[in-house]
Amino acid sequence: MEKTKKATMKIAICSSIAVAFFTIFFVVALITTFDFGTWEGIESYAKKFQPINLLTVIPSILLAVSFLIFNVSVHYLASADKKIWSHLAMNFGLVYSTISLANYLIQLITVMPSIMSGSLNGLEKMVSGYPNSIFYALMGSYFFMCISLFFEGLLYKKQIRIFLFLSSIICVLSFIIGAMLSISIFMILGAICWITGTVGGMLMISIFYINELKQNTL
Template sequence: MRKIYNIGFIAGMFAFTANVFFVIAQILQLLGLLSYPYDEISIYGFSLCIVIPFLLEILALHYVTPKQKKFWSHAALIFTVIYAIFVTANYVVQLATVIPFTLQGRADQIEVLVQYPHSLFWNFDAIGYITMGIASLFVLPLFKKQGFDKWVRAAFLANVLVTPLIAFVYFYPYFSEKILLLGIPWIITAPLMMLLLALRFRKQKIKHIGNQQRMKQSK
Protein backbone atom coordinates (compact mmCIF):
# COMPACT_ATOMS: atom_id res chain seq x y z
CA MET A 1 0.00 0.00 0.00
CA ARG A 2 2.87 2.36 0.80
CA LYS A 3 4.17 1.99 -2.76
CA ILE A 4 0.79 2.94 -4.18
CA TYR A 5 0.72 6.05 -2.00
CA ASN A 6 4.18 6.92 -3.31
CA ILE A 7 3.13 6.38 -6.92
CA GLY A 8 0.01 8.47 -6.42
CA PHE A 9 1.99 11.30 -4.86
CA ILE A 10 4.81 11.32 -7.42
CA ALA A 11 2.46 10.95 -10.39
CA GLY A 12 0.24 13.72 -9.05
CA MET A 13 3.17 16.07 -8.60
CA PHE A 14 4.37 15.33 -12.14
CA ALA A 15 0.87 15.99 -13.50
CA PHE A 16 0.63 19.22 -11.52
CA THR A 17 4.06 20.43 -12.67
CA ALA A 18 3.35 19.64 -16.32
CA ASN A 19 0.03 21.42 -16.00
CA VAL A 20 1.70 24.53 -14.59
CA PHE A 21 4.17 24.60 -17.49
CA PHE A 22 1.27 24.16 -19.92
CA VAL A 23 -0.50 27.13 -18.36
CA ILE A 24 2.66 29.24 -18.59
CA ALA A 25 3.11 28.32 -22.26
CA GLN A 26 -0.54 29.11 -22.97
CA ILE A 27 -0.28 32.52 -21.30
CA LEU A 28 2.94 33.35 -23.15
CA GLN A 29 1.24 32.45 -26.43
CA LEU A 30 -1.78 34.64 -25.69
CA LEU A 31 0.54 37.53 -24.81
CA GLY A 32 2.45 37.06 -28.05
CA LEU A 33 5.66 36.22 -26.22
CA LEU A 34 5.90 32.71 -27.64
CA SER A 35 5.62 32.25 -31.38
CA TYR A 36 5.27 29.33 -33.78
CA PRO A 37 6.43 26.59 -33.64
CA TYR A 38 7.68 26.94 -30.06
CA ASP A 39 4.26 27.89 -28.73
CA GLU A 40 2.56 24.78 -30.08
CA ILE A 41 5.49 22.53 -29.23
CA SER A 42 5.35 23.79 -25.66
CA ILE A 43 1.58 23.63 -25.33
CA TYR A 44 1.16 20.17 -26.85
CA GLY A 45 4.35 18.87 -25.27
CA PHE A 46 3.47 19.88 -21.72
CA SER A 47 -0.12 18.75 -22.27
CA LEU A 48 1.17 15.34 -23.28
CA CYS A 49 3.27 15.23 -20.12
CA ILE A 50 0.11 15.57 -18.02
CA VAL A 51 -1.59 12.48 -19.42
CA ILE A 52 0.28 9.47 -18.03
CA PRO A 53 0.97 10.98 -14.58
CA PHE A 54 -2.69 11.95 -14.16
CA LEU A 55 -3.81 8.51 -15.32
CA LEU A 56 -1.48 6.89 -12.77
CA GLU A 57 -2.71 9.26 -10.08
CA ILE A 58 -6.31 8.20 -10.66
CA LEU A 59 -5.25 4.54 -10.90
CA ALA A 60 -3.55 4.85 -7.52
CA LEU A 61 -6.68 6.48 -6.13
CA HIS A 62 -8.73 3.51 -7.32
CA TYR A 63 -6.41 1.06 -5.59
CA VAL A 64 -6.48 2.84 -2.23
CA THR A 65 -10.25 3.35 -2.29
CA PRO A 66 -12.28 1.20 0.14
CA LYS A 67 -14.14 -1.66 -1.52
CA GLN A 68 -17.59 -0.16 -0.92
CA LYS A 69 -16.64 2.94 -2.94
CA LYS A 70 -14.70 1.30 -5.75
CA PHE A 71 -17.57 1.70 -8.22
CA TRP A 72 -16.97 5.47 -8.15
CA SER A 73 -13.20 5.23 -8.43
CA HIS A 74 -13.51 2.67 -11.22
CA ALA A 75 -15.87 4.97 -13.13
CA ALA A 76 -13.40 7.83 -12.67
CA LEU A 77 -10.61 5.61 -13.96
CA ILE A 78 -12.61 4.65 -17.06
CA PHE A 79 -13.26 8.28 -17.98
CA THR A 80 -9.63 9.15 -17.30
CA VAL A 81 -8.60 6.44 -19.75
CA ILE A 82 -10.97 7.93 -22.35
CA TYR A 83 -9.38 11.34 -21.69
CA ALA A 84 -5.92 9.84 -22.09
CA ILE A 85 -6.73 8.12 -25.39
CA PHE A 86 -8.25 11.14 -27.10
CA VAL A 87 -5.77 13.79 -25.99
CA THR A 88 -2.75 11.56 -26.56
CA ALA A 89 -3.90 10.91 -30.12
CA ASN A 90 -4.27 14.64 -30.65
CA TYR A 91 -1.00 15.77 -29.07
CA VAL A 92 1.12 13.11 -30.75
CA VAL A 93 -0.34 13.91 -34.17
CA GLN A 94 0.22 17.65 -33.67
CA LEU A 95 3.80 17.20 -32.43
CA ALA A 96 4.95 14.38 -34.69
CA THR A 97 3.08 15.16 -37.89
CA VAL A 98 1.41 18.56 -38.13
CA ILE A 99 4.23 20.75 -36.84
CA PRO A 100 7.01 19.02 -38.85
CA PHE A 101 4.93 19.07 -42.06
CA THR A 102 4.07 22.73 -41.51
CA LEU A 103 7.72 23.67 -41.01
CA GLN A 104 8.55 21.84 -44.24
CA GLY A 105 5.90 23.83 -46.09
CA ARG A 106 3.74 20.75 -46.62
CA ALA A 107 0.79 21.72 -44.42
CA ASP A 108 -1.63 21.32 -47.33
CA GLN A 109 -0.92 17.58 -47.30
CA ILE A 110 -2.14 17.08 -43.75
CA GLU A 111 -4.80 19.78 -43.43
CA VAL A 112 -7.34 17.36 -41.96
CA LEU A 113 -4.98 16.69 -39.05
CA VAL A 114 -4.47 20.32 -38.05
CA GLN A 115 -6.20 21.36 -34.84
CA TYR A 116 -8.30 24.46 -35.39
CA PRO A 117 -11.82 25.35 -34.14
CA HIS A 118 -14.31 22.56 -34.90
CA SER A 119 -11.76 20.40 -36.70
CA LEU A 120 -11.36 16.66 -36.10
CA PHE A 121 -8.63 17.01 -33.50
CA TRP A 122 -10.29 20.04 -31.92
CA ASN A 123 -13.14 17.65 -31.13
CA PHE A 124 -10.67 15.06 -29.85
CA ASP A 125 -9.32 17.70 -27.48
CA ALA A 126 -12.85 18.60 -26.40
CA ILE A 127 -13.74 15.00 -25.61
CA GLY A 128 -10.54 14.71 -23.59
CA TYR A 129 -11.21 17.70 -21.37
CA ILE A 130 -14.89 16.87 -20.97
CA THR A 131 -14.15 13.29 -19.92
CA MET A 132 -11.58 14.60 -17.45
CA GLY A 133 -14.40 16.67 -16.00
CA ILE A 134 -16.66 13.61 -15.82
CA ALA A 135 -13.87 11.68 -14.08
CA SER A 136 -13.66 14.55 -11.59
CA LEU A 137 -17.38 14.14 -10.93
CA PHE A 138 -17.08 10.44 -10.16
CA VAL A 139 -14.31 10.90 -7.59
CA LEU A 140 -16.39 13.26 -5.45
CA PRO A 141 -18.03 10.48 -3.36
CA LEU A 142 -14.56 9.25 -2.40
CA PHE A 143 -13.72 12.30 -0.30
CA LYS A 144 -15.07 13.23 3.09
CA LYS A 145 -16.56 16.67 3.65
CA GLN A 146 -14.17 17.40 6.49
CA GLY A 147 -10.46 17.74 7.14
CA PHE A 148 -8.07 17.87 4.21
CA ASP A 149 -10.47 15.79 2.14
CA LYS A 150 -12.92 18.67 1.92
CA TRP A 151 -10.31 20.76 0.09
CA VAL A 152 -9.51 17.94 -2.32
CA ARG A 153 -13.21 17.46 -2.91
CA ALA A 154 -13.70 21.20 -3.46
CA ALA A 155 -10.93 21.27 -6.07
CA PHE A 156 -12.45 18.38 -8.01
CA LEU A 157 -15.92 19.88 -7.68
CA ALA A 158 -14.61 23.16 -9.07
CA ASN A 159 -13.23 21.29 -12.06
CA VAL A 160 -16.60 19.62 -12.56
CA LEU A 161 -18.32 23.00 -12.57
CA VAL A 162 -15.85 24.36 -15.11
CA THR A 163 -16.49 21.47 -17.51
CA PRO A 164 -19.71 22.91 -19.02
CA LEU A 165 -17.76 26.07 -19.81
CA ILE A 166 -15.10 23.97 -21.52
CA ALA A 167 -17.78 22.22 -23.56
CA PHE A 168 -19.29 25.58 -24.53
CA VAL A 169 -15.90 26.93 -25.63
CA TYR A 170 -15.25 23.92 -27.83
CA PHE A 171 -18.69 23.47 -29.34
CA TYR A 172 -20.02 27.02 -29.65
CA PRO A 173 -20.49 27.50 -33.42
CA TYR A 174 -18.52 30.73 -33.65
CA PHE A 175 -15.06 30.67 -32.14
CA SER A 176 -13.42 33.81 -30.78
CA GLU A 177 -10.72 34.63 -28.25
CA LYS A 178 -13.41 36.10 -25.99
CA ILE A 179 -15.19 32.75 -25.98
CA LEU A 180 -11.86 31.04 -25.29
CA LEU A 181 -11.45 33.12 -22.13
CA LEU A 182 -14.44 31.33 -20.60
CA GLY A 183 -12.16 28.35 -20.14
CA ILE A 184 -9.68 30.28 -17.99
CA PRO A 185 -10.92 28.81 -14.67
CA TRP A 186 -9.64 25.42 -15.86
CA ILE A 187 -6.05 26.62 -15.60
CA ILE A 188 -6.67 26.90 -11.86
CA THR A 189 -9.00 23.99 -11.15
CA ALA A 190 -7.12 21.28 -13.06
CA PRO A 191 -3.64 21.77 -11.59
CA LEU A 192 -5.15 22.41 -8.16
CA MET A 193 -7.04 19.13 -8.06
CA MET A 194 -3.95 17.23 -9.21
CA LEU A 195 -1.82 18.89 -6.56
CA LEU A 196 -4.26 18.40 -3.68
CA LEU A 197 -4.86 14.77 -4.59
CA ALA A 198 -1.10 14.22 -4.64
CA LEU A 199 -0.78 15.80 -1.19
CA ARG A 200 -3.62 13.60 0.03
CA PHE A 201 -1.62 10.54 -0.99
CA ARG A 202 1.30 11.85 1.04
CA LYS A 203 -0.90 12.41 4.07
CA GLN A 204 -2.39 8.94 3.72
CA LYS A 205 1.07 7.43 3.51
CA ILE A 206 2.16 9.17 6.70
CA LYS A 207 -1.03 8.01 8.43
CA HIS A 208 -0.49 4.46 7.15
CA ILE A 209 3.07 4.38 8.49
CA GLY A 210 1.88 5.74 11.84
CA ASN A 211 -0.80 3.05 12.09
CA GLN A 212 1.74 0.33 11.32
CA GLN A 213 4.11 1.63 14.00
CA ARG A 214 1.33 1.74 16.60
CA MET A 215 0.35 -1.82 15.73
CA LYS A 216 3.94 -2.98 16.23
CA GLN A 217 4.19 -1.19 19.56
CA SER A 218 0.94 -2.72 20.79
CA LYS A 219 2.21 -6.26 20.19
Protein backbone atom coordinates in the same frame (compact mmCIF):
# COMPACT_ATOMS: atom_id res chain seq x y z
CA MET B 1 0.90 -0.76 6.22
CA GLU B 2 1.74 -3.43 3.65
CA LYS B 3 4.50 -2.64 1.16
CA THR B 4 2.23 -2.78 -1.91
CA LYS B 5 -0.22 -0.24 -0.52
CA LYS B 6 2.63 1.98 0.60
CA ALA B 7 4.17 1.88 -2.88
CA THR B 8 0.78 2.58 -4.49
CA MET B 9 0.28 5.55 -2.21
CA LYS B 10 3.66 6.94 -3.21
CA ILE B 11 2.69 6.57 -6.88
CA ALA B 12 -0.56 8.43 -6.17
CA ILE B 13 1.39 11.24 -4.47
CA CYS B 14 3.93 11.60 -7.28
CA SER B 15 1.35 11.37 -10.07
CA SER B 16 -1.05 13.87 -8.44
CA ILE B 17 1.79 16.38 -8.08
CA ALA B 18 2.76 15.67 -11.70
CA VAL B 19 -0.81 16.35 -12.87
CA ALA B 20 -0.81 19.69 -11.03
CA PHE B 21 2.63 20.63 -12.40
CA PHE B 22 1.91 19.71 -16.03
CA THR B 23 -1.43 21.55 -15.87
CA ILE B 24 0.41 24.73 -14.87
CA PHE B 25 3.12 24.01 -17.47
CA PHE B 26 0.43 23.63 -20.15
CA VAL B 27 -1.23 26.95 -19.25
CA VAL B 28 2.08 28.85 -19.21
CA ALA B 29 3.12 27.32 -22.55
CA LEU B 30 -0.28 28.12 -24.05
CA ILE B 31 -0.20 31.77 -22.99
CA THR B 32 3.43 32.40 -23.97
CA THR B 33 3.88 30.44 -27.21
CA PHE B 34 0.52 29.60 -28.84
CA ASP B 35 -0.42 31.55 -31.97
CA PHE B 36 -3.84 33.13 -31.32
CA GLY B 37 -3.81 35.06 -34.59
CA THR B 38 -6.60 35.06 -37.17
CA TRP B 39 -6.57 32.11 -39.57
CA GLU B 40 -5.33 33.22 -43.02
CA GLY B 41 -4.77 29.87 -44.69
CA ILE B 42 -2.30 27.02 -44.38
CA GLU B 43 0.40 28.77 -46.43
CA SER B 44 0.35 31.83 -44.17
CA TYR B 45 0.30 29.64 -41.09
CA ALA B 46 3.31 27.65 -42.33
CA LYS B 47 5.31 30.81 -43.04
CA LYS B 48 4.79 32.11 -39.49
CA PHE B 49 5.16 28.69 -37.86
CA GLN B 50 7.91 28.07 -35.33
CA PRO B 51 8.39 24.75 -33.46
CA ILE B 52 8.01 26.68 -30.20
CA ASN B 53 4.35 27.25 -31.17
CA LEU B 54 3.74 23.59 -30.30
CA LEU B 55 5.39 23.76 -26.88
CA THR B 56 2.00 22.91 -25.36
CA VAL B 57 2.37 19.42 -26.85
CA ILE B 58 5.01 18.46 -24.27
CA PRO B 59 3.06 19.18 -21.06
CA SER B 60 -0.15 17.87 -22.67
CA ILE B 61 1.38 14.47 -23.39
CA LEU B 62 2.95 14.28 -19.93
CA LEU B 63 -0.33 15.41 -18.35
CA ALA B 64 -2.27 12.63 -20.08
CA VAL B 65 0.24 10.00 -18.94
CA SER B 66 0.38 11.34 -15.38
CA PHE B 67 -3.40 11.46 -15.12
CA LEU B 68 -3.70 7.86 -16.25
CA ILE B 69 -1.16 6.71 -13.65
CA PHE B 70 -2.95 8.78 -11.00
CA ASN B 71 -6.35 7.23 -11.76
CA VAL B 72 -5.04 3.67 -11.66
CA SER B 73 -3.20 4.18 -8.35
CA VAL B 74 -6.23 5.81 -6.74
CA HIS B 75 -8.45 2.95 -7.89
CA TYR B 76 -6.25 0.46 -6.07
CA LEU B 77 -6.29 2.63 -2.93
CA ALA B 78 -10.07 3.12 -2.89
CA SER B 79 -12.10 1.23 -0.30
CA ALA B 80 -14.39 -1.53 -1.53
CA ASP B 81 -17.56 0.54 -1.14
CA LYS B 82 -16.09 3.34 -3.28
CA LYS B 83 -14.46 1.32 -6.03
CA ILE B 84 -17.41 1.94 -8.35
CA TRP B 85 -16.48 5.66 -8.33
CA SER B 86 -12.76 5.05 -8.76
CA HIS B 87 -13.46 2.57 -11.56
CA LEU B 88 -15.64 5.11 -13.38
CA ALA B 89 -12.99 7.78 -12.85
CA MET B 90 -10.30 5.47 -14.19
CA ASN B 91 -12.29 4.57 -17.32
CA PHE B 92 -13.23 8.16 -18.18
CA GLY B 93 -9.62 9.11 -17.48
CA LEU B 94 -8.48 6.42 -19.91
CA VAL B 95 -10.77 7.85 -22.62
CA TYR B 96 -9.30 11.31 -22.00
CA SER B 97 -5.70 10.09 -22.04
CA THR B 98 -6.14 8.03 -25.20
CA ILE B 99 -7.76 10.84 -27.22
CA SER B 100 -5.43 13.50 -25.86
CA LEU B 101 -2.29 11.47 -26.56
CA ALA B 102 -3.45 10.76 -30.11
CA ASN B 103 -4.23 14.44 -30.68
CA TYR B 104 -0.91 15.80 -29.49
CA LEU B 105 1.17 13.03 -31.03
CA ILE B 106 -0.40 13.92 -34.39
CA GLN B 107 0.87 17.46 -33.88
CA LEU B 108 4.33 16.25 -32.90
CA ILE B 109 4.83 13.41 -35.38
CA THR B 110 2.72 14.48 -38.37
CA VAL B 111 1.98 18.21 -38.35
CA MET B 112 5.32 19.70 -37.32
CA PRO B 113 7.53 17.65 -39.68
CA SER B 114 5.09 18.27 -42.54
CA ILE B 115 5.19 22.03 -42.03
CA MET B 116 8.96 22.08 -41.67
CA SER B 117 9.36 20.12 -44.92
CA GLY B 118 6.74 22.18 -46.78
CA SER B 119 4.33 19.26 -47.26
CA LEU B 120 1.12 21.22 -46.73
CA ASN B 121 -1.32 19.25 -48.86
CA GLY B 122 -4.31 18.22 -46.72
CA LEU B 123 -2.67 19.58 -43.55
CA GLU B 124 -5.14 22.39 -42.92
CA LYS B 125 -7.64 20.13 -41.14
CA MET B 126 -4.98 18.99 -38.65
CA VAL B 127 -3.17 22.13 -37.51
CA SER B 128 -3.94 23.80 -34.21
CA GLY B 129 -4.06 27.22 -35.84
CA TYR B 130 -7.21 26.44 -37.81
CA PRO B 131 -10.28 26.85 -35.55
CA ASN B 132 -12.31 24.19 -37.40
CA SER B 133 -9.58 21.56 -37.44
CA ILE B 134 -9.64 18.01 -36.10
CA PHE B 135 -7.27 19.24 -33.39
CA TYR B 136 -10.06 21.22 -31.71
CA ALA B 137 -12.54 18.37 -32.09
CA LEU B 138 -10.13 16.08 -30.25
CA MET B 139 -9.62 18.73 -27.58
CA GLY B 140 -13.01 17.49 -26.42
CA SER B 141 -10.97 14.87 -24.55
CA TYR B 142 -10.81 17.34 -21.66
CA PHE B 143 -14.54 16.87 -21.10
CA PHE B 144 -13.79 13.23 -20.27
CA MET B 145 -11.06 14.39 -17.92
CA CYS B 146 -13.61 16.60 -16.15
CA ILE B 147 -16.03 13.68 -15.82
CA SER B 148 -13.20 11.60 -14.39
CA LEU B 149 -12.41 14.35 -11.86
CA PHE B 150 -16.07 14.44 -10.84
CA PHE B 151 -16.02 10.74 -9.90
CA GLU B 152 -12.63 11.17 -8.22
CA GLY B 153 -14.23 13.82 -6.04
CA LEU B 154 -16.64 11.24 -4.63
CA LEU B 155 -13.68 9.41 -3.09
CA TYR B 156 -12.46 12.21 -0.86
CA LYS B 157 -13.51 14.53 1.93
CA LYS B 158 -15.41 17.77 1.39
CA GLN B 159 -12.42 20.11 0.93
CA ILE B 160 -10.93 18.05 -1.91
CA ARG B 161 -14.35 17.31 -3.37
CA ILE B 162 -15.11 21.03 -3.76
CA PHE B 163 -11.99 21.55 -5.89
CA LEU B 164 -12.63 18.54 -8.10
CA PHE B 165 -16.32 19.40 -8.54
CA LEU B 166 -15.34 22.96 -9.39
CA SER B 167 -13.00 21.66 -12.06
CA SER B 168 -15.60 19.31 -13.53
CA ILE B 169 -19.15 20.68 -13.27
CA ILE B 170 -18.51 24.40 -13.77
CA CYS B 171 -15.91 23.74 -16.46
CA VAL B 172 -18.22 21.53 -18.54
CA LEU B 173 -21.23 23.85 -18.16
CA SER B 174 -19.19 26.93 -19.04
CA PHE B 175 -17.78 25.39 -22.20
CA ILE B 176 -21.17 24.08 -23.33
CA ILE B 177 -22.87 27.45 -22.76
CA GLY B 178 -19.96 29.29 -24.35
CA ALA B 179 -20.03 27.06 -27.43
CA MET B 180 -23.81 27.31 -27.82
CA LEU B 181 -23.98 31.07 -27.36
CA SER B 182 -20.56 31.87 -28.86
CA ILE B 183 -19.69 33.89 -25.76
CA SER B 184 -15.98 33.53 -25.05
CA ILE B 185 -16.27 34.74 -21.43
CA PHE B 186 -17.98 31.46 -20.50
CA MET B 187 -15.14 29.45 -22.06
CA ILE B 188 -12.57 31.55 -20.22
CA LEU B 189 -14.48 30.95 -16.97
CA GLY B 190 -14.49 27.22 -17.70
CA ALA B 191 -10.75 27.24 -18.32
CA ILE B 192 -10.09 29.10 -15.06
CA CYS B 193 -12.26 26.62 -13.12
CA TRP B 194 -10.47 23.69 -14.74
CA ILE B 195 -7.04 25.06 -13.87
CA THR B 196 -7.95 26.05 -10.31
CA GLY B 197 -9.88 22.89 -9.53
CA THR B 198 -7.38 20.50 -11.05
CA VAL B 199 -4.25 22.05 -9.55
CA GLY B 200 -5.84 22.69 -6.16
CA GLY B 201 -7.49 19.28 -6.00
CA MET B 202 -4.36 17.38 -7.01
CA LEU B 203 -2.17 19.18 -4.50
CA MET B 204 -4.69 18.52 -1.72
CA ILE B 205 -4.85 14.84 -2.70
CA SER B 206 -1.06 14.58 -2.56
CA ILE B 207 -1.10 16.13 0.93
CA PHE B 208 -3.87 13.72 1.95
CA TYR B 209 -1.80 10.67 0.97
CA ILE B 210 1.39 12.11 2.46
CA ASN B 211 -0.43 12.44 5.81
CA GLU B 212 -1.76 8.89 5.42
CA LEU B 213 1.77 7.60 4.93
CA LYS B 214 3.06 9.49 7.96
CA GLN B 215 0.27 8.22 10.20
CA ASN B 216 0.86 4.62 9.17
CA THR B 217 4.64 4.76 9.63
CA LEU B 218 4.60 6.20 13.15
